[in-house]
Amino acid sequence: MKMFEPLNVGTMVIPNRIMVPAMVTRLSGEDGFVNQDIIDRYVRYAQGGVGLIVVEAMAVHHAKSGPLLRISDDKFIPGLADLARRIHDTSASRVVPQIIHFLKIAKSGWRQTVDMLAREDIEQIVEQFGDAVARARAAGFDGAELHSAHAYTLASFMSRTNPRKDDYGGDTLEGRLRLIGRIMENIRRKAGDDFPVGVRYNADEFIRGGYTVTDAKAIGLRLAEIGAAYLSLSVGGKFEDAVHSPGQVPYPYTGYSGDRCMPGDWYPPVTHAHYGAEIKAYVRARGHRTPVAATGKISEPDDAERLVASGEVDIVGIARGLLADPDWPNKVRAGERDRIIRCDYCNVCKHLDGTHMRVICTLWPQGSLQAPPDDRATAAPQWASAAAGLAATVQNGSILLKWSKAPGAARYDIHRCDDLGNVSFVDAVKVTRWEDKDVLGGRRYRYYVRAYAATGAGGAPSNTVSVDLPAPSYLPRVSAAETAAP
Amino acid sequence: MKMFEPLNVGTMVIPNRIMVPAMVTRLSGEDGFVNQDIIDRYVRYAQGGVGLIVVEAMAVHHAKSGPLLRISDDKFIPGLADLARRIHDTSASRVVPQIIHFLKIAKSGWRQTVDMLAREDIEQIVEQFGDAVARARAAGFDGAELHSAHAYTLASFMSRTNPRKDDYGGDTLEGRLRLIGRIMENIRRKAGDDFPVGVRYNADEFIRGGYTVTDAKAIGLRLAEIGAAYLSLSVGGKFEDAVHSPGQVPYPYTGYSGDRCMPGDWYPPVTHAHYGAEIKAYVRARGHRTPVAATGKISEPDDAERLVASGEVDIVGIARGLLADPDWPNKVRAGERDRIIRCDYCNVCKHLDGTHMRVICTLWPQGSLQAPPDDRATAAPQWASAAAGLAATVQNGSILLKWSKAPGAARYDIHRCDDLGNVSFVDAVKVTRWEDKDVLGGRRYRYYVRAYAATGAGGAPSNTVSVDLPAPSYLPRVSAAETAAP
Numbered sequence: 001m002k003m004f005e006p007l008n009v010g011t012m013v014i015p016n017r018i019m020v021p022a023m024v025t026r027l028s029g030e031d032g033f034v035n036q037d038i039i040d041r042y043v044r045y046a047q048g049g050v051g052l053i054v055v056e057a058m059a060v061h062h063a064k065s066g067p068l069l070r071i072s073d074d075k076f077i078p079g080l081a082d083l084a085r086r087i088h089d090t091s092a093s094r095v096v097p098q099i100i101h102f103l104k105i106a107k108s109g110w111r112q113t114v115d116m117l118a119r120e121d122i123e124q125i126v127e128q129f130g131d132a133v134a135r136a137r138a139a140g141f142d143g144a145e146l147h148s149a150h151a152y153t154l155a156s157f158m159s160r161t162n163p164r165k166d167d168y169g170g171d172t173l174e175g176r177l178r179l180i181g182r183i184m185e186n187i188r189r190k191a192g193d194d195f196p197v198g199v200r201y202n203a204d205e206f207i208r209g210g211y212t213v214t215d216a217k218a219i220g221l222r223l224a225e226i227g228a229a230y231l232s233l234s235v236g237g238k239f240e241d242a243v244h245s246p247g248q249v250p251y252p253y254t255g256y257s258g259d260r261c262m263p264g265d266w267y268p269p270v271t272h273a274h275y276g277a278e279i280k281a282y283v284r285a286r287g288h289r290t291p292v293a294a295t296g297k298i299s300e301p302d303d304a305e306r307l308v309a310s311g312e313v314d315i316v317g318i319a320r321g322l323l324a325d326p327d328w329p330n331k332v333r334a335g336e337r338d339r340i341i342r343c344d345y346c347n348v349c350k351h352l353d354g355t356h357m358r359v360i361c362t363l364w365p366q367g368s369l370q371a372p373p374d375d376r377a378t379a380a381p382q383w384a385s386a387a388a389g390l391a392a393t394v395q396n397g398s399i400l401l402k403w404s405k406a407p408g409a410a411r412y413d414i415h416r417c418d419d420l421g422n423v424s425f426v427d428a429v430k431v432t433r434w435e436d437k438d439v440l441g442g443r444r445y446r447y448y449v450r451a452y453a454a455t456g457a458g459g460a461p462s463n464t465v466s467v468d469l470p471a472p473s474y475l476p477r478v479s480a481a482e483t484a485a486p
Numbered sequence: 487m488k489m490f491e492p493l494n495v496g497t498m499v500i501p502n503r504i505m506v507p508a509m510v511t512r513l514s515g516e517d518g519f520v521n522q523d524i525i526d527r528y529v530r531y532a533q534g535g536v537g538l539i540v541v542e543a544m545a546v547h548h549a550k551s552g553p554l555l556r557i558s559d560d561k562f563i564p565g566l567a568d569l570a571r572r573i574h575d576t577s578a579s580r581v582v583p584q585i586i587h588f589l590k591i592a593k594s595g596w597r598q599t600v601d602m603l604a605r606e607d608i609e610q611i612v613e614q615f616g617d618a619v620a621r622a623r624a625a626g627f628d629g630a631e632l633h634s635a636h637a638y639t640l641a642s643f644m645s646r647t648n649p650r651k652d653d654y655g656g657d658t659l660e661g662r663l664r665l666i667g668r669i670m671e672n673i674r675r676k677a678g679d680d681f682p683v684g685v686r687y688n689a690d691e692f693i694r695g696g697y698t699v700t701d702a703k704a705i706g707l708r709l710a711e712i713g714a715a716y717l718s719l720s721v722g723g724k725f726e727d728a729v730h731s732p733g734q735v736p737y738p739y740t741g742y743s744g745d746r747c748m749p750g751d752w753y754p755p756v757t758h759a760h761y762g763a764e765i766k767a768y769v770r771a772r773g774h775r776t777p778v779a780a781t782g783k784i785s786e787p788d789d790a791e792r793l794v795a796s797g798e799v800d801i802v803g804i805a806r807g808l809l810a811d812p813d814w815p816n817k818v819r820a821g822e823r824d825r826i827i828r829c830d831y832c833n834v835c836k837h838l839d840g841t842h843m844r845v846i847c848t849l850w851p852q853g854s855l856q857a858p859p860d861d862r863a864t865a866a867p868q869w870a871s872a873a874a875g876l877a878a879t880v881q882n883g884s885i886l887l888k889w890s891k892a893p894g895a896a897r898y899d900i901h902r903c904d905d906l907g908n909v910s911f912v913d914a915v916k917v918t919r920w921e922d923k924d925v926l927g928g929r930r931y932r933y934y935v936r937a938y939a940a941t942g943a944g945g946a947p948s949n950t951v952s953v954d955l956p957a958p959s960y961l962p963r964v965s966a967a968e969t970a971a972p
Contacts, residue, residue, distance in 0.1 A: 172923040178958065221926065256694040259694050438659050439659065476711075
């Protein structure tokens with residue numbers, strides 16, 4: 001499969017085109033140092049065979065925040081070097097840290113905005129990014145990534161809502177791009193022009209007055225021109241529409257733009273990859289071959305392969321899907337898709353991040369701080385246990401499924417066959433009941449359930465239940481549309 | 487061209503596939519009666535040759551509001567009948583009224599929500615819609631359209647945020663669809679099942695927790711099943727994210743969902759038509775041939791034709807483009823695209839609507855309440871006047887254009903040729919200067935300007951100016967990406 005072919009990313013070669021984008025783990029302390037939990041988390045991705053690991057955002061400065069890694073002083077280099085070394089010792093996965101600057105924010109809801117920065121502050125930020133990337137190189141990372149997405153300083157300069165009146169804003173695209181340009185220039189000087197530095201930025205801000213893909217294409221071109229090793233696309237995640245809970249520091253993923261940033265189960269799969277395709281085409285047409293990475297509810301192997309094989313984008317970023325199962329790459333490559341622990345986009349991980357709690361996946365065994373080890377080598381390929389006695393009850397507007405507990409089951413995957421016969425994975429649960437609230441009366445639905453052990457080994461499918469949902473009384477016997485001539 | 491072929495829409499035949507969607511004019515009084523200004527506005531669309539005219543929303547009830555048409559009593563029928571007759575006397579355009587129910591809202595920001603409605607209130611709404619559509623038929627309209635989009639009652643029931651706990655909500659899709667189902671059933675009873683009733687609804691709510699195209703596909707299927715004559719898609723326009731100005735009634739187009747609903751000049755063209763294609767494919771795959779109309783920054787003839795000829799959608803809805811130039815259909819059909827008065831998506835019309843002022847287009851002659859008459863029959867095909875002396879000044883991050891006034895010019899269209907040689911219309915202005923703030927240093931841009939008389943007749947293009955915008959100092963001489971091997 002194309003996604004398992006290596007790819008040149010600047011001077012780095014990633015062994016395959018699957019990326020785990022930066023995800024905050026909240027495993028670090030407030031001291032900013034790498035600890036064993038952090039190492040375990042990222043080594044686990046390396047074990048799973050992902051091509052590129054982007055380590056969660058680490059700050060270029062010392063500003064107060066919750067649990068967060070730092071790269072703001074040479075004292076952090078040994079810990080970071082240990083992290084990089086441990087990953088390199090594990091597999092061929094390449095690893096880069098995501099590097100961030102953020103502005104001040106208070107529990108009152110007050111937040112510093114880019115127009116409050118003096119020009120000296122901007123010069124300091126330029127230097128801080130250069131120093132941070134030099135430290136990333138010293139620590140043995142394969143490259144670095146600048147966080148210019150969501151609610152943070154670089155993104156706020158790029159934003160169409162940038163309120164500065166000087167040449168770092170001034171209501172012009174060129175002004176909004178000046179800071180990232182100066183930073184990349186300084187990074188070349190301080191870390192060398194052969195060290196691959198990618199940029200993550202928003203393809204669409206998804207806020208009132210925010211920029212759309214129209215600007216994102218031009219931004220992508222400029223990033224290619226200033227030597228970005230890759231473009232990693234995200235969307236939304238802004239403070240402008242964040243919901244402020246009194247007494248809490250605003251969290252930029254609580255508003256609509258936060259919904260878009262980490263789209264939940266009510267969003268279609270592969271929600272935002274079309275932006276990547278549009279941006280890549282625009283940048284390519286102007287002579288740049290900078291690889292483009294797309295993210296956003298990509299987790300079905302067929303979707304990932306299609307995106308890469310068609311050339312729409314070069315890299316697929318899988319965040320929550322790899323949190324649920326770091327072995328996704330190895331399992332797909334080995335033809336063991338049925339063993340994947342599939343993310344159901346319940347977004348408990350997002351909630352844990354927002355409340356500064358250690359980020360885990362609810363599909364992991366109870367109490368685990370890390371994904372369980374892949375036991376392919378030792379476990380029987382087929383686990384014996386199966387959910388049985390699946391039965392459906394029609395409720396008012398929904399279908400309730402219940403089944404018997406399978407001995408030793410850690411979770412159950414629910415599969416639905418729709419009215420056209422398309423089977424899809426619709427949810428994963430730890431209990432033995434599930435309600436389908438998204439069905440239409442007058443149609444037939446079929447379901448089966450599979451039990452999975454904590455190791456990922458799956459049992460046989462349960463019996464299948466078929467439900468003919470009664471049509472609501474107001475439905476015409478034969479609709480006008482069906483009787484109309486073509 | 488395919489867009490000029492007739493189309494069966496229920497029992498109605500529309501002469502071509504161009505629709506003017508409902509746009510509030512604020513030309514009516516608070517009394518709700520049709521007046522001469524209203525008639526003039528819609529007859530003007532009929533003169534322009536559009537296939538389907540959707541008359542602005544008229545209320546099924548008497549609830550207090552700003553200037554708004556009413557269809558809530560038989561006393562409104564004579565005025566509505568006069569409007570329908572005048573349109574039919576003008577051209578083959580078909581005409582349907584958009585029919586709306588809205589909940590109470592106060593200047594304090596308080597608003598009634600669907601969970602505050604008693605079941606008797608719901609029964610009353612069901613009856614009111616049936617009576618209103620019966621009146622539309624009695625008035626001689628060719629059909630009717632239910633307003634189930636944006637911030638209004640039917641959309642709020644359909645919404646994923648519907649908070650009702652009973653069978654008109656209950657957190658199930660079926661519950662959310664119950665009101666529209668019962669209304670359509672009652673309409674069939676009161677207005678006959680051969681009277682075409684389309685439904686306008688949101689393809690995406692664009693609010694936190696709102697529904698996405700996933701639900702919109704299922705909603706479209708149900709609407710087809712209950713006999714909707716067509717599906718007209720919009721997006722956003724919700725109260726949930728509206729910006730409340732103290733002392734003013736909230737306006738549901740002031741938040742991010744309002745940006746999406748009437749996307750401004752910073753949005754890409756044809757912003758939302760892909761939703762229409764997805765919904766149409768879903769409904770067709772299940773045996774329904776219900777025509778689907780897409781809207782949202784469709785105004786280039788090639789875009790409109792592509793959407794219809796490819797079958798992605800069946801009807802193109804052009805709102806602001808037809809407000810700017812109601813003769814768009816006739817001009818495109820006659821091969822006179824250069825005479826189109828092109829909407830530049832400045833959204834002054836949206837602002838006028840929001841402040842309850844009479845909605846006009848700023849590209850019309852000063853002081854006009856209606857688009858100027860099409861003078862194709864009398865005016866010289868080429869108007870003599872031309873803008874001249876076009877000159878460009880490079881500013882900090884932008885390009886300033888100035889030119890000499892063309893005698894008698896009503897407006898100037900600015901055309902830009904980008905770095906790849908693609909020419910596009912970028913703005914329309916009434917003054918003789920324009921600033922391009924969306925340019926990238928290090929690239930070449932060319933511009934020309936055309937002056938237009940108030941009649942729409944255009945002068946010769948001005949001289950062309952070519953600008954080599956200096957690259958910012960931080961740009962590397964040769965970027966890494968350009969030197970990389972493929």
